[in-house]
Amino acid sequence: MSSASTDFAIPDAAAPAFHLAPRETEPGRWAVRVEGRLSFDAGRALWQALLAVVPTPPPTALTFDLSGVEAVDGGSMALLVQTRWSLQATGVECAFAGATGTTARLLSLYGGDVSPAAEVAVAAPGFLAGVGARTLERLDEVRLLLDFVGRMVRALGGVLRHPGTANVRAIAPLLARTGADALPIVVLVTFLIGFVMGFQSAVQLEQFGADIYVADLVGLSITRELGPLMTAIIVSGRSGAAFAAELGTMSVSEEIDALRTLGIGPLRFLVFPRVLALVVALPLLTLFGDLMGLFGGLVVGVVNLDLSITAYLTQSLRALDVWDVFQGLIKAVVFGLSIGLIACAQGLATTGGAEGVGRRTTTAVVTSLFALILIDAAFTVTFHMAGL
Amino acid sequence: MSAPLVTVTELSLGWGETVLLEDASFEIERGEIFAVLGASGCGKSTLLRALTGLDPPRHGRVEIAGTGAPTLSVGRPSYGVMFQAGALFGSMTVGENVALALETWTDLPAAAIAAIVRARLRLVGLEGCAHLAPSALSGGMRKRAAIARALALEPPLIFLDEPSSGLDPVSAFELDLLIRTLSEGLGLTVVLVTHELPSIFAIVQRCVFLDRASRSILARGDPRVLRDTCPLPAVHHFFNRTSPGSSP
Numbered sequence: 001m002s003s004a005s006t007d008f009a010i011p012d013a014a015a016p017a018f019h020l021a022p023r024e025t026e027p028g029r030w031a032v033r034v035e036g037r038l039s040f041d042a043g044r045a046l047w048q049a050l051l052a053v054v055p056t057p058p059p060t061a062l063t064f065d066l067s068g069v070e071a072v073d074g075g076s077m078a079l080l081v082q083t084r085w086s087l088q089a090t091g092v093e094c095a096f097a098g099a100t101g102t103t104a105r106l107l108s109l110y111g112g113d114v115s116p117a118a119e120v121a122v123a124a125p126g127f128l129a130g131v132g133a134r135t136l137e138r139l140d141e142v143r144l145l146l147d148f149v150g151r152m153v154r155a156l157g158g159v160l161r162h163p164g165t166a167n168v169r170a171i172a173p174l175l176a177r178t179g180a181d182a183l184p185i186v187v188l189v190t191f192l193i194g195f196v197m198g199f200q201s202a203v204q205l206e207q208f209g210a211d212i213y214v215a216d217l218v219g220l221s222i223t224r225e226l227g228p229l230m231t232a233i234i235v236s237g238r239s240g241a242a243f244a245a246e247l248g249t250m251s252v253s254e255e256i257d258a259l260r261t262l263g264i265g266p267l268r269f270l271v272f273p274r275v276l277a278l279v280v281a282l283p284l285l286t287l288f289g290d291l292m293g294l295f296g297g298l299v300v301g302v303v304n305l306d307l308s309i310t311a312y313l314t315q316s317l318r319a320l321d322v323w324d325v326f327q328g329l330i331k332a333v334v335f336g337l338s339i340g341l342i343a344c345a346q347g348l349a350t351t352g353g354a355e356g357v358g359r360r361t362t363t364a365v366v367t368s369l370f371a372l373i374l375i376d377a378a379f380t381v382t383f384h385m386a387g388l
Numbered sequence: 389m390s391a392p393l394v395t396v397t398e399l400s401l402g403w404g405e406t407v408l409l410e411d412a413s414f415e416i417e418r419g420e421i422f423a424v425l426g427a428s429g430c431g432k433s434t435l436l437r438a439l440t441g442l443d444p445p446r447h448g449r450v451e452i453a454g455t456g457a458p459t460l461s462v463g464r465p466s467y468g469v470m471f472q473a474g475a476l477f478g479s480m481t482v483g484e485n486v487a488l489a490l491e492t493w494t495d496l497p498a499a500a501i502a503a504i505v506r507a508r509l510r511l512v513g514l515e516g517c518a519h520l521a522p523s524a525l526s527g528g529m530r531k532r533a534a535i536a537r538a539l540a541l542e543p544p545l546i547f548l549d550e551p552s553s554g555l556d557p558v559s560a561f562e563l564d565l566l567i568r569t570l571s572e573g574l575g576l577t578v579v580l581v582t583h584e585l586p587s588i589f590a591i592v593q594r595c596v597f598l599d600r601a602s603r604s605i606l607a608r609g610d611p612r613v614l615r616d617t618c619p620l621p622a623v624h625h626f627f628n629r630t631s632p633g634s635s636p
């Protein structure tokens with residue numbers, strides 16, 4: 001195909017030869033003759049030339065004479081047209097003249113003979129308005145969660161009345177995903193936590209010859225606080241994020257809507273099995289975490305403090321009672337519930353495409369971490385006040 | 389003539405600040421193939437969301453005979469919906485997508501459900517695709533799978549958002565044929581959004597033509613009659629595939 005037969009000839013990039021020749025025809029009225037080949041590859045030079053060619057002070061009228069243009073492409077035409085629009089916006093009468101053939105066709109294609117459509121100005125909010133808007137957003141999050149919990153309670157009633165609507169089949173795979181798959185990382189992290197705690201406290205306790213109390217310290221802090229908390233933090237990073245992203249993607253691709261049109265409630269079908277899986281998996285993981293934390297302390301006791309395994313274990317058993325482990329498990333249940341609810345609420349509230357999914361996932365993890373710490377503090381204070 | 393199946397009264401629609409439609413009223417008769425037409429972005433899918441109860445309208449009422457306002461509560465749905473982009477459940481196979489409503493809302497044994505799923509997929513030309521993940525389907529196949537899912541429970545009313553766009557001409561023709569057969573043979577009422585002129589003239593009995601600029605129903609009636617007689621430029625250009633001031 002010869003280049004002559006193409007509608008819009010692409011100028012040779014190697015020859016970005018154009019020239020702008022301004023001339024004052026009458027006082028205040030200018031004509032700019034555009035000559036040569038305008039190529040988008042030389043767009044930067046063209047743009048600067050167009051900016052420079054406008055005389056100061058601004059003229060009353062300016063005409064671009066395109067009769068000397070040998071070739072032009074879409075990008076350069078866009079720059080020419082934008083120059084005219086900008087000049088018009090500042091009150092300069094600006095027009096094109098002398099365009100023929102391809103140049104004329106491109107000119108009208110790019111709107112060189114009309115006024116631009118009004119751009120919608122999106123005003124950036126002021127500082128105070130921004131602070132206000134952010135605050136309202138936060139309050140909105142709280143409202144979203146409360147509303148969600150309310151609807152979830154209703155859905156739970158529905159599940160109890162019609163167990164068939166609850167998607168019970170999904171629970172086992174979800175348990176595997178949230179529980180079994182998380183086991184290695186939970187085991188590793190809690191072991192290290194127990195180990196580090198044992199190590200740090202050993203340094204202090206050794207000074208008082210109270211080495212054996214490492215077992216008490218590690219045992220109590222792991223079972224009551226750190227076991228459940230660390231496990232929950234891991235699970236919220238793994239499963240909380242996964243749930244929010246999953247449901248968020250389903251929301252933005254209208255899968256949730258499609259579910260509703262099939263008469264299936266997303267809360268029963270999607271949220272219920274996920275929350276239930278976490279409520280079951282988290283205490284189980286916590287039990288493993290507790291054991292591994294104690295083991296970490298034991299390693300320190302045996303290796304660093306030369307305690308015998310029996311002595312360490314006996315001391316641990318003396319320090320711990322069932323309630324210590326049990327209160328950690330109670331926490332774990334509530335942690336699981338809150339991670340699941342927060343993640344699913346965020347997921348289902350997602351709008352706005354891939355970015356929205358990312359934002360909601362972030363919010364889900366941050367909110368649930370915050371909630372975990374808050375709940376943990378509340379439990380600790382309550383148990384303490386109740387003298388347990 | 390019996391009472392209309394869907395009655396829309398003084399409906400207003402929009403997103404955020406934008407108003408797309410104001411005070412629109414129309415009716416959809418039982419057993420007819422009814423189309424919502426208009427330029428891209430004029431609010432056809434939005435109207436469908438209001439008709440199916442996915443978004444409550446800003447003002448006005450939608451009523452489906454025997455059901456009242458569409459609410460989408462948990463329960464066996466009285467109509468099927470096919471979304472513009474398919475909205476197949478990505479975590480299930482195509483077959484499971486179609487089977488889901490059957491498993492939830494019928495007491496059929498698994499083998500019977502499998503038979504129905506196979507039949508529905510055959511109807512839309514996807515026989516043998518039941519085991520595939522939606523991500524393994526082409527765009528047109530996804531649409532057809534979504535239609536099969538919407539038809540799963542054999543609803544008397546079905547909403548289709550651009551069922552034939554993106555299909556090759558032969559599949560599009562076969563889909564038209566399917567829609568007409570279901571409508572004539574089973575009395576299915578079909579509400580569809582489409583831009584496919586051949587399909588509009590071939591199967592649509594009545595339509596409303598939405599216009600974003602005037603936020604109203606610009607024209608209504610038999611599309612063939614509108615094509616030949618409607619003097620409004622927007623409607624004329626739509627039906628004759630032309631644009632103001634240009635001829636290809």
Ligand SMILES: Nc1ncnc2c1ncn2[C@@H]1O[C@H](COP(=O)(O)OP(=O)(O)OP(=O)(O)O)[C@@H](O)[C@H]1O
Nearest residue numbers: 403404408426427428429430431432433434435472
């Ligand atoms: N989720 C949304 N949030 C905000 N605005 C939306 C949303 N969905 C659609 N809109 C706006 O509503 C208008 C109508 O959209 P709609 O999807 O109903 O158009 P349509 O007529 O179906 O177009 P098409 O033929 O391209 O599918 C569009 O201008 C769009 O910007």
Ligand SMILES: [Mg+2]
Nearest residue numbers: 432433472549
């Ligand atoms: Mg649409």
